[in-house]
Amino acid sequence: MSVHTDYANLANRLIAAYAHQCLAASRAQRSLRARSHHDKSFMQSLLRLSSVLLQYKSPQATDAVLDAIDLASVYAGVERRESSAGSDSSLQYDDFLVQELLHYFKHSFFRWVTKPQCPQCQASGDNIVGAGARPFSASHNPDQVSVVEMYHCTTCSLPVEFARINNxxxxxxxxxxxxxxxxxxxLLILHAVIPQPNRLRYVWNHEDHVWCEYYSYGLQRWVHLDPCEACFDEPHLYANNWGKKMSFVIGFNDYYAIDLSDKYIPASAQIDKLSVxxxxxxxxxxxxxxxxxxxREFFTSDETMRTLTAASASNNTIQANEELLLHLYNSIILPYNRERKLVVGSAKPSKTSTAAIGRQTGTSEWTRARGEDGS
Known part of the structure; x- marks a missing residue:
């Protein structure tokens, strides 16, 4: 056995021991306790989102997406982007696919709703007046409606409702x-066309906005995506273009949550965190x-249990356990530690198409009321 092999084996044993310590800590941790009402609200928001990506992973969802979107149009657009890219571009095919999906989703697939349309006159302007909201009360809720916004059409004298669907x-x-x-x-669509694990991330902002990220193999980093604005790799869109003030930005991918505030919030847009x-x-x-x-979930997954059971049957439990610990380290612990240590301003946005100042979705009155009109 060479010296190099000895050192490699030693390194693996040390890494496995560290991963085992993390696993032991996960098994020993206690329930969280909030110190204040604000802390409790913040904690509940993050815990609720910790497994948000699971809803996109069923084979049924993939089939539904592929039936719903115009794949021919999307892939034709991808080919145009790829052929027009310069030879010095570090973007790869997946990046062009994501860019085209953003464009297709905003301009051909989804519709923005500030106020719902009246079912009779089809108008959704000043005739629609807010009348509060009510919880969804039916026992059968396949659309996972969280709340129903209530409006009144002054033209038709009809009630108008807008259900906030989460499915x-x-x-x-x-x-x-x-x-x-x-x-x-x-994100459902993105997962159907980019199904590899831990490449998608749901991003939550405390000041009432959400967006997403995906891991680009070409750029070798997580890339900001905002489907509402069809924006690719513009992390300072909200602060520098919209003029939005923010306190916290937290991301959730398959294997970990991470505080992304430094990536998205420059000092000029930072709300005092202790006010939150x-x-x-x-x-x-x-x-x-x-x-x-x-x-803990990673190490107790069905796949891990099957591996350990098979290893036990062949008397290789110790070796299999070490390999699983190394897998745990390389899949979760190492990527998280690397990303967490990125310095402020490390994101390097590529050339983008954002020209107009202020948020482009929603009415001018709505964006102004939210402090997102660029003023």
């Missing part, structure tokens, strides 16, 4: 909504809790 499969049928519905449906939570340690503890739970 992404249902959104393939309705094809309308605001940023929550847009991202929910777009009682302590910055609160956010760290919530993210750490989610990630330790992800470690």
């Amino acid at each position: 992404p499969l249902s959104l393939l049928r309705t094809r309308e909504g605001r940023c929550g519905e847009w991202v929910n449906c777009f 939570v009682s302590s910055l340690k609160t956010v760290t503890s919530i993210v750490d809790h989610i990630n330790l739970e992800k470690v």
Whole structure:
């Protein structure tokens, strides 16, 4: 056995031991406790989103997406983008596919709703007046409606309702909504065409916006995507273009959650974080809790259990356990630690098509009220 092999084996044993410590910590962690009402609300939001990507993974969802979208149009657009790219472009085929899906989704597939249309006169302007909201009360809720917004058409004197749908499969049928519905449906489509594990991420902003990211093999990093604006790789869109002030931005992929605030919020757009939570340690503890739970889930998955059972039958349990710990380290622990250590401003946006100032989805009154009109 060579010295190199000895060192390699030693390195693997040390890595496996570290991964085992992380696994032990995940099994020993206690339930989170909030120190204040604000902390509790923040914690509940993050815990609710910790497994948000699971809803996009069923074979039924993939089949529904492929039936719903115009694949011929999308792939024709991909070919045009690829053929017009310069030879020095670091973008790969997947990047052109994502860019084309953003364009197709915004301009040909989904519709923005500030106010719902009246079913009789079909208008959705000043004639539609808000009248509050009510919880969805029916026992059967296949669309996963969270709340029903209520309006009144002054022209027709009719009540008008807008159900906020959370089932992404249902959104393939309705094809309308605001940023929550847009991202929910777009991620479903994106997962159908880019099904590799841990390449998609749901991104949540405390100030009432959501978007997504995907891992680009060509750019070798996570890339910002906003389907509402058809934006690719513009992480400072919200701060520098919309003029949006923000406190926290948290991302959720298959294997971990991560605080992305430094990536998206320059100092000029930063809201005092302590106006949102009682302590910055609160956010760290919530993210750490989610990630330790992800470690535990990863190691207790059906696939892992089958591997250990097979190894036990062949008396290779120790070796199999070490290999699984190395897999855990390389799949979750190492990528998270690497990304967490990225410095502020490390994102390098590519050339983009954003020209207009301010948010382009929603009415001018709506974007102005949200502080997203670029003023």
